[in-house]
Amino acid sequence: MSERAVAIDDILIETYPDAHCELDFASPFQLLVATVLSAQTTDVRVNQVTPELFNRYPRPADLASAGRADVEEILRPLGFFRAKTTSLIELSGRLVAEFSGDMPDSLDALVSLPGVGRKTANVVLGNAFGIPGITVDTHVGRLSRRLGLTKNTDPVKVERDLMAELPKERWTDACHRLIFHGRRCCTARKPDCEACPLSELCPRIGV
Incomplete structure (x- = not known):
């Protein structure tokens, strides 16, 4: 477990307290x-x-x-x-x-x-089912590399890296928070670094 990864997730918890799966489903x-x-x-x-x-x-x-x-x-x-x-x-x-x-x-x-x-x-x-897991979509992979949580591009390797970085009970919701951040602030085309709450923890700020 990484203290830095937990600190990043703590900030994202404060920033996106309602982060959730944005697909509609009933089963x-x-x-x-x-x-x-x-x-x-x-x-x-x-x-x-x-x-x-x-x-x-x-x-x-x-x-x-x-x-x-x-x-x-x-x-x-x-x-x-x-x-x-x-x-x-x-x-x-x-x-x-x-x-x-x-x-x-x-x-x-x-x-x-x-x-x-x-x-x-x-x-x-x-x-x-409430079973913790790491979901590596394009946002999770991209932000994990940008934030220095992984150097890998292969989704399975990124998944394993994040599993090692974060407590198991955070896995599912941490991915929702990364996805929210990737859609709302740290976009692929034009990341809003000035407004980013992770600016002090991001090694690639402004890159």
Whole structure:
């Protein structure tokens, strides 16, 4: 555990006390679906299409037997909607066939599903099941390197570095706070270093 990493997270706790998963969901299955859909698009856009999707296909069995064209039409506003349709129908079928339609609550089981990687699995574990995990999306990876918490670009290595830097009980929410900061202050194109609450702890301030 790193005192500096904890100090960074303490500041982010004060800055973003309401940091949370910004995908809308009412069940672990809905969060899994929404997270798969969030790849290469925004949470806002995902939240615009999931109400209709969840209303028509509330359970894995419903989505597993859905007509492909019907699902594609709902997902059309999203990028890569055809590939995402394939992933959702296939992972739903796997949930029915191998897990009796229930959502597994282990990393190994989740990543065995089509279209589900470690990032998606950790989102579901942390936010639907309360099992701590590090979610390395573009914001978490970028800010972790900028703040000197890792030198790695590989998401799995970044995940392991942050696990070593922060107490386990902080893992899930610390990622939400980094994502909030990356979206609201330390953006990729134009970081607002003058307004940054981490200015004294950031080795790359102004870079």
